[in-house]
Amino acid sequence: MSASRYNHREVEPKWQRAWDERRAFAARRDPSRPKYYVLEMFPYPSGRIHMGHVRNYAMGDVVARFKKARGFNVLHPMGWDAFGMPAENAAMERGVHPGTWTYQNIAAMRAQLKSMGLSLDWEREFATCDPEYYAQQQAMFLDMMDAGLVARKSSVVNWDPVDNTVLANEQVIDGKGWRSGEPVERRELTQWFFCISDMAEELLEALNGLEKWPEKVRLMQRNWIGRSEGLQFRFKVKPNDLADWPELEVYTTRHDTLFGASFAAISCDHPLARALEGKVKGLAGFNAECRRMGTSEEELEKAEKKGFDTGLKVVHPFDPDWELPVYVANFILMDYGTGAIFGCPAHDQRDLDFARKYGLDVVPVVCPSDQDAASFQVGNEAYVGPGRLINSRFLDGMSIEDGKAELARRMEEMGQGERRVNFRLRDWGVSRQRYWGCPIPVIHCRSCGVVPVPKADLPVKLPDDVAFDQPGNPLDRHPTWRDVACPQCGAAARRETDTMDTFVDSSWYFARFTSPHAKTPTDPADADYWMNVDQYIGGIEHAILHLLYSRFFARAMHRTGHLPAKSIEPFNALFTQGMVVHECYYTEMGGRRIWQFPGDVVKSADGTASLRATGEKVTIGPVTKMSKQKKNVIDPEDIIEQYGADVARWFMLSDSPPERDVEWTAAGAEGAWRFLQRLWRMLDEAELAPVGTAPEAGAEDLRKATHKTIAGVTADIEGFTFNKAVARIHELANTLQKAGGAGIGAARREAFEALARLMAPMCPHFAEELWQRLGHETPLTETPWPEFDAALARDDVILMPVQVNGKKRAEIEIARDAEARTIEALALSHADVARYLGGKPPRKVIVVPGRIVNVVV
């Protein structure tokens, strides 16, 4: 036989065509078979796939193909998260219509994804910008309005005063608008909201049931929802010439520290702060300064703590002679609690920083157990630990918990406050003042107010004739689109020009895949059969928002009759994969870094690097997430062209555990390529028995290796440790290569066939070709997963380590199920062990049958 080479350029298209012709991955409802729905987070159509996509979809495809081989009726769909800002940016920069740009990108990316050979049901494909999709989203918005899940209220946005437009946090750079360069202001707008906070308790509770979700994601969601038990109470305000403000209501979780209070503070957006602007000199300016900060929590928290004394006082609830100054402070969030707090500097770091800056008292009221109550002082660090209450009158001597209970009891008795459960979670603002999104289907009528668009008039379609020659929302400027007759009174009215947050689009696409062309959001029979998603796979960056919104939306869809009760938690299992990272390279010019593409850089053996074209010295920077800015991107298309999709997939699954970041290296891709070629050559040279021959009795070692590998790889795929599966396949290939000699042709065939079948989920084209070469006519997509023989996969005699004082000193060969006494006797009789004992009896012997022996001298 002559040595051949595996040629991916012929083999990959061949099998892609074969699967297509057989419609191998078309999912059809079949109640007689168990279903399995595997879903990867759908991509944003940026124009090209990147390595992160390759990794994500390679993993999903492993699961899909594996489950199919195990007899499940698999649903594995793909679509496009197609609305969003980049399309509008492209429109502004290049004058191309957002829709044209988006659908061109989809066409390009679809072709790239198809070249990966993924087992996707392309017949279910849709884009969220298809009117067919967003029409159903609008229908659900109306249903949710009816169900009381939608509210209209004001909230703050980033406002660019030059462009007169709302900015995303991303578009605010160092407090300035990204285009205008002018300082951004916070501005209040009336917006549409989904009432997710009404479900806060339920969304929190149900996290406990999501056992197949990573614990860290559940924890992040718990913290995000942020349930707290506290006290809401009212201070009397002095001097009381403000008729509208006899009281100031605050919320606290540390009411035990009320006797350590030294000030009260309110948000600059608090109605009282606004009311005082005309009365207190300088306050308007201070508030304006606060509002110049962005809306992101990060920015607010990191900013220097600043306050403005309003001159107002509030009276301590338990002492009419005790007055506290009222400040407006830049670190109080209007959206949390009541937008007002009392400050206890000794036991809250922010309050302490604030008190030191403005010369306010710092009175400790919680004393740690190892400190003396009379002398305990707080320095530059607030004390937030446990202890006994001091300086607190009727609370003195109590624990924090008892103090809270007693204070709350008295406050409730006085009628001045109530215990209250509060959540950090805010309602979901979905209004966007942008064109490329799903129009919110309501009409504003001068006499009827807000009127929903009748369902018969859906979809409210985006107009095509829009211009992006100026900033702001083109829907506002369109000559006719806004004009419409009021559905109730028939008078001239105006359409809502806000569109929906793109998170809405991605909060239910998984349900739509079960019946992508239904005339209602879902088809009950399809949703009932296919839901829930059995395995969801995506990036950890979606751990909070996307997943929380989807959980909310599934509940909302159930309440409005679009999903069955079992689907209020739509994702049974979740896996969050790590990023693809790469070294970055730069040259320097005048102290500035000029980033260089990896393809333009040559690395030498001594670890230095230079530019291919000019030989200029290149500095190797850190390994970071692939990004256009740092140019450290590898285009999957180049890799697929050079090495094939199977190599790209195999390497993405090797080495790094799926949940961790993986570094793309050219050497790693080469290694994957060499492995496939090696297997291919091994088959050239191997003597095999005919298909179906029973394995020989004399080939035990090879057979054991084969069956152990089948058992191990099966467990690895189920446990999402694909890197270990790859390592095991390498080991079997090594064993097979070394297993020479005649008379084991059937055992050798068994090993080769196992390799082809085990590799099929990871590099399907190569595996199919191997399988065909082994003499099989039925493709692997229709071949069941291999079974292992438990007797062959287990060792009866094992090598057991023997430790002396915790250090390994010997090994004994012993039956796996030997009794402790037998093991101990054999261990102690070992020459190396005896040497350490020096003739004396051991002090203690620990025997863990099947594991280890430890002799303590």
Place this chain on the structure above:
RNA sequence: GCCCAGGUGGCGGAAUUGGUAGACGCGCUAGCUUCAGGUGCUAGUUUCUGUAUGGAAGUGGAGGUUCGAGUCCUCUCCUGGGCACCA
């Protein structure tokens, strides 16, 4: 600032979940095969020490629990992700 995760050879990582640290791959070293080569094959490769069977140290750092710790506990340093209008 707050929340979450991760630190193991030159590199990516494995370690039966408290039981032989370094599987597998990359890289490197030596040799072979005459290969145009960045191909293939064989052997070696944690560090220190010793001629040697061997010995000692070793999982970011410092303590602790245990017969036994990469794994559990406390403190600490570093890196990454999220922070509500990026998707």
